Amino acid sequence: MIDWTNFTPWSALCGGILIGLAASLLILLNGKIAGISGILGGLLQAKKHDIAWRIMFILGLIASPMIWQAFAHLPAMSIDADNHLLAIAGVLVGVGTRYAAGCTSGHGVCGISRLSLRSIIATLLFMVTGFITVYLMRHGLGV
Amino acid sequence: MKKHLNSLWALCAALFSGLIFGLGLILAGMANPAKVLGFLDITGAWDPSLALVMCGAITIGAIAFTIAKKRQVTFLGLNLHLPTAHKADIRLALGSILFGIGWGLSGICPGPALVLLGTGIAKGFYFASFMLLGMLIFAGLELWRSNKRR
Numbered sequence: 001m002i003d004w005t006n007f008t009p010w011s012a013l014c015g016g017i018l019i020g021l022a023a024s025l026l027i028l029l030n031g032k033i034a035g036i037s038g039i040l041g042g043l044l045q046a047k048k049h050d051i052a053w054r055i056m057f058i059l060g061l062i063a064s065p066m067i068w069q070a071f072a073h074l075p076a077m078s079i080d081a082d083n084h085l086l087a088i089a090g091v092l093v094g095v096g097t098r099y100a101a102g103c104t105s106g107h108g109v110c111g112i113s114r115l116s117l118r119s120i121i122a123t124l125l126f127m128v129t130g131f132i133t134v135y136l137m138r139h140g141l142g143v
Numbered sequence: 144m145k146k147h148l149n150s151l152w153a154l155c156a157a158l159f160s161g162l163i164f165g166l167g168l169i170l171a172g173m174a175n176p177a178k179v180l181g182f183l184d185i186t187g188a189w190d191p192s193l194a195l196v197m198c199g200a201i202t203i204g205a206i207a208f209t210i211a212k213k214r215q216v217t218f219l220g221l222n223l224h225l226p227t228a229h230k231a232d233i234r235l236a237l238g239s240i241l242f243g244i245g246w247g248l249s250g251i252c253p254g255p256a257l258v259l260l261g262t263g264i265a266k267g268f269y270f271a272s273f274m275l276l277g278m279l280i281f282a283g284l285e286l287w288r289s290n291k292r293r
Contacts, residue, residue: 003188006181008172012192015171016199022164023200024207029156031216031223034164036253041278045285056154057161061254062261064165065174075169077259078177079266081249090256090270092245094277097253099238101228104252105164107239108197113204114212114225121231122239127183129243134183137247 023110026057035106036061037097100126153219165258171196174258176250183247 023034043054068074097103100122111119172178172192181190217223246252256274259267
């Protein structure tokens, strides 16, 4: 059943357009894919001359809520998972996105924009796995 | 003359792109893990908003990548690094599945993790640290693998 009370089509669409613009800037100006796991993970295995732009992009991303706060109140951001679950999830997201060579941004946005079959497969896999995980957590395991 | 990847303009572009990306995530609701889990909960009270985030982002992205594919260098004169991998292999599949489990457990993927880190929320810092640990584990395993092969 659709949860109409939490459905925010316009902010979702506009936010998506901003994300698309950011990815467009990075490919058309810097020639790089805006994949967050790749940019961050690549920093840990980076070659010379391939570090500074990654740091700048990540700084921009981390600074974004601070810039937002300078003009408006930040929307609600609630993390309901407890710390143990967050630790496990964090490691899985870190290892998984690096093995998959991409995450929601690199495969989901940039890859599908390029019509890359590899990225379409990756996106389907992590979305379906996400659906199943949430189903088991909320409805399947009785917790 | 080809401009350097670390020219002032290129670094500004990277910073600006990261900033716009983060603002987009916040506006879209992607930086709110509770909303992301609402999207992933298709059999419960489903919030389809995030499907529209993908639509918006991919529509703009498709235009940009169509332009990019026709060019040799970027508008700043840098090399265009379009991905060359085409084959979906076992690494891609298993990695995506592991990521999907972590995403479903927390509602956080790598971009929002960094935005949450920037808000100063303790749990955001906590998640981002463990995500970085996971990436370090990958880097270590890759190093070990390449040494073994040598």
